[in-house]
Amino acid sequence: MGHISEKKFPVNPKDYKLYEEVGDGVSATVYRALCIPLNEIVAIKVLDLEKCNNDLDGIRREVQTMSMIDHPNVLQAHCSFSAGHSLWVVMPYMAGGSCLHIMKSAYPEGFEEPVIAALLLEVLKALVYLHCHGHIHRDVKSGNILVDTNGAVKLADFGVSACMFDAGDRQRSRNTFVGTPCWMAPEVMQQLHGYDFKADIWSFGITALELAHGHAPFSKYPPMKVLLMTLQNAPPGLDYERDRRFSKSFKEMVAACLVKDPKKRPTSEKLLKHSFFKNARSNEYLTRTILQGLSPLGDRFRILKEKEAEFLVQNKAMYGDKEQLSQQEYMRGISAWNFNLEDLRNQAALIQDFDGVPNTEDLDACSKQEDRYENVGFAPQRLSPERINHSNAEPLQEDELNDLQNLENSFASFPIRPLQALKGYFDVGDDDVNASSSPNCKDASALNPEQQLHLQPSPRAEEQETKKNDWENSEGSCLVPKYVISGQRRKFYSGSLVPENVLSSSRKVSDNGDREYIQSNYQTDRNYSGSLLYRQKRDTNNQTSVEDTSEGTVVQQKGRFKITSTELNPMGNCSLNPFSGGSTSPTTPTVSPASVLPSLQYILQTNTIQREQILKLIKCLEEPSGHHYELADVGTSTSVQISPTSLRERELEGQVVHLQQRVGSAVEELQRLKMKNAQLERQLNSYKEGENVSKEIEQL
Numbered sequence: 273m274g275h276i277s278e279k280k281f282p283v284n285p286k287d288y289k290l291y292e293e294v295g296d297g298v299s300a301t302v303y304r305a306l307c308i309p310l311n312e313i314v315a316i317k318v319l320d321l322e323k324c325n326n327d328l329d330g331i332r333r334e335v336q337t338m339s340m341i342d343h344p345n346v347l348q349a350h351c352s353f354s355a356g357h358s359l360w361v362v363m364p365y366m367a368g369g370s371c372l373h374i375m376k377s378a379y380p381e382g383f384e385e386p387v388i389a390a391l392l393l394e395v396l397k398a399l400v401y402l403h404c405h406g407h408i409h410r411d412v413k414s415g416n417i418l419v420d421t422n423g424a425v426k427l428a429d430f431g432v433s434a435c436m437f438d439a440g441d442r443q444r445s446r447n448t449f450v451g452t453p454c455w456m457a458p459e460v461m462q463q464l465h466g467y468d469f470k471a472d473i474w475s476f477g478i479t480a481l482e483l484a485h486g487h488a489p490f491s492k493y494p495p496m497k498v499l500l501m502t503l504q505n506a507p508p509g510l511d512y513e514r515d516r517r518f519s520k521s522f523k524e525m526v527a528a529c530l531v532k533d534p535k536k537r538p539t540s541e542k543l544l545k546h547s548f549f550k551n552a553r554s555n556e557y558l559t560r561t562i563l564q565g566l567s568p569l570g571d572r573f574r575i576l577k578e579k580e581a582e583f584l585v586q587n588k589a590m591y592g593d594k595e596q597l598s599q600q601e602y603m604r605g606i607s608a609w610n611f612n613l614e615d616l617r618n619q620a621a622l623i624q625d626f627d628g629v630p631n632t633e634d635l636d637a638c639s640k641q642e643d644r645y646e647n648v649g650f651a652p653q654r655l656s657p658e659r660i661n662h663s664n665a666e667p668l669q670e671d672e673l674n675d676l677q678n679l680e681n682s683f684a685s686f687p688i689r690p691l692q693a694l695k696g697y698f699d700v701g702d703d704d705v706n707a708s709s710s711p712n713c714k715d716a717s718a719l720n721p722e723q724q725l726h727l728q729p730s731p732r733a734e735e736q737e738t739k740k741n742d743w744e745n746s747e748g749s750c751l752v753p754k755y756v757i758s759g760q761r762r763k764f765y766s767g768s769l770v771p772e773n774v775l776s777s778s779r780k781v782s783d784n785g786d787r788e789y790i791q792s793n794y795q796t797d798r799n800y801s802g803s804l805l806y807r808q809k810r811d812t813n814n815q816t817s818v819e820d821t822s823e824g825t826v827v828q829q830k831g832r833f834k835i836t837s838t839e840l841n842p843m844g845n846c847s848l849n850p851f852s853g854g855s856t857s858p859t860t861p862t863v864s865p866a867s868v869l870p871s872l873q874y875i876l877q878t879n880t881i882q883r884e885q886i887l888k889l890i891k892c893l894e895e896p897s898g899h900h901y902e903l904a905d906v907g908t909s910t911s912v913q914i915s916p917t918s919l920r921e922r923e924l925e926g927q928v929v930h931l932q933q934r935v936g937s938a939v940e941e942l943q944r945l946k947m948k949n950a951q952l953e954r955q956l957n958s959y960k961e962g963e964n965v966s967k968e969i970e971q972l
């Protein structure tokens with residue numbers, strides 16, 4: 273295989289002597305090695321092809337590309353060849369190791385600004401080169417910034433990771449969502465319109481934060497949470513208080529990179545002109561500072577591995593498996609957290625039935641983010657004590673499900689259309705996309721007061737975004753949303769007679785306060801009828817529903833399927849509408865009896881289902897707490913005999929009363945519909961008779 277190096281590196285494993293391990297990744301181990309014929313120390317990355325789950329030719333092609341790249345700041349491959357089930361990539365040995373490893377060994381709190389500037393300048397030069405040549409690195413992070421004994425800085429891992437873990441179709445066919453979440457740009461997570469080299473600029477900004485703090489933002493969280501936080505939170509950045517030691521210029525540079533809208537991020541070339549890099553020090557400065565006194569790379573790596581093992585043992589009791597996994601992978605500087613999409617799909621499918629489950633955002637994350645929000649003008653929803661208790665008490669599984677739901681919701685505040693990104697991953701249908709995207713800013717007045725509160729424009733956030741790019745105003749158009757929905761949005765499952773707060777708790781509370789899931793009951797019992805939705809819509813002062821689309825209001829949504837109001841009314845624009853007060857006259861010339869039939873049958877069926885639903889709901893209300901609620905007459909007044917012994921009971925009592933009121937109004941509605949139904953049945957019969965008559969006439 274071709275390579276640019278003047279020396280001819282042999283392509284036979286026998287010509288190399290492997291020494292100690294100096295690094296490892298998700299599917300590769302890197303060794304210091306001797307190239308025997310050339311008597312030269314090299315690094316050999318041994319990729320386990322079975323773990324790679326990819327075709328050899330594909331990897332080879334990418335490695336070849338890697339070997340053809342020729343820039344002092346990009347780590348070039350000398351050559352590569354297969355050996356048994358592995359692929360060996362021979363590279364120059366970077367004795368200083370990666371910046372991640374240097375930090376872990378000697379600078380756990382991060383580097384000083386001059387060091388960061390020197391490192392980042394070199395990385396940026398590599399990016400300018402790569403981007404000019406049409407390449408996206410896709411994995412910029414401190415673990416891939418290598419330093420040699422002379423302080424030379426090279427960006428590593430180019431091409432190979434892009435090929436193996438991030439190659440469009442192949443990625444999809446592998447059914448995994450791979451990357452390094454902490455460094456991953458929001459648009460890469462979304463995968464809506466694909467992504468370009470601006471994704472590297474985001475990762476570059478994250479890397480800057482990593483070098484400044486010793487870790488990337490959100491690095492302690494499991495992948496799902498990282499995705500959620502990246503999409504939902506304000507972009508991370510340097511904090512005015514905590515990061516007082518850093519210059520304004522550094523802060524501005526980071527802020528410029530970490531803009532959610534890729535169009536507003538500077539190009540690498542433009543970034544190179546930023547004042548932050550003006551006085552960056554030389555390679556020699558790096559040798560004097562960060563490499564001074566470091567033990568050999570192999571020893572450092574071994575010690576790190578030992579620490580990692582120790583950490584895992586110590587924290588086993590404290591953290592869940594997920595947390596451990598992310599910590600472990602972060603410590604190892606691993607690029608790829610593999611998401612099992614089948615699992616995610618299953619979770620997503622479950623979530624379709626988790627209407628209104630309260631957000632259980634990580635409190636720690638919330639509190640940590642507060643300072644940042646202060647600075648950027650975002651106002652995160654504060655958790656009520658009740659929600660705090662929930663998040664502490666609930667099992668991890670629900671937390672994750674909430675995360676996934678939050679993830680869906682979080683797309684609402686994203687500049688581009690939400691949820692499309694998850695289409696490929698979570699099997700999200702267009703309907704989900706529409707449902708989630710539509711309320712964004714279409715009609716703020718149609719939202720409830722709480723939502724309206726969160727729909728206030730965030731002038732400080734806007735100001736921040738604008739300020740970030742003062743020096744970089746020639747970039748594309750602004751797509752930053754004017755409104756930021758920071759609160760929890762719910763999917764609109766219309767027509768359900770089950771009150772929202774029953775569904776939202778989705779659990780019953782036993783006398784001792786334990787929560788048990790009764791979600792499955794509700795899953796099967798839920799009513800997705802359209803007619804009541806129509807009423808709900810009408811009741812909101814005839815305002816245009818936030819769910820309105822040109823195709824009709826989405827009134828029923830489950831999984832991939834939706835039913836719009838247009839579909840609910842098979843008559844389409846027909847004037848027959850039992851609830852609108854429009855003409856229902858069978859003599860209307862546009863209405864043929866045959867076309868009315870399905871509509872009427874549908875209404876009939878819906879009413880039956882609704883009646884059953886109410887009965888089940890009443891049962892549910894009676895069962896959970898063991899209290900005897902006397903639902904003497906749900907249609908009129910209700911007497912509740914509860915002796916409140918605890919706060920919780922009182923709270924539940926309030927909920928029950930509320931539920932009963934809703935049941936009461938639902939029953940009223942049912943009565944009303946029954947009457948309508950009877951009326952329609954009469955009409956139906958007359959149509960049928962009419963039809964029979966016309967048939968008889970035809971036969972005659």
Ligand SMILES: Nc1ncnc2c1ncn2[C@@H]1O[C@H](COP(=O)(O)OP(=O)(O)OP(=O)(O)O)[C@@H](O)[C@H]1O
Nearest residue numbers: 295296297298299300302315365366370415606607
């Ligand atoms: N040429 C080299 N010289 C010295 N150390 C190296 C060299 N190449 C890689 N390493 C070390 O090995 C680690 C893993 O290498 P690399 O990132 O290429 O593997 P990977 O499997 O692609 O990992 P990742 O999960 O980051 O994609 C690096 O973080 C670095 O510490």
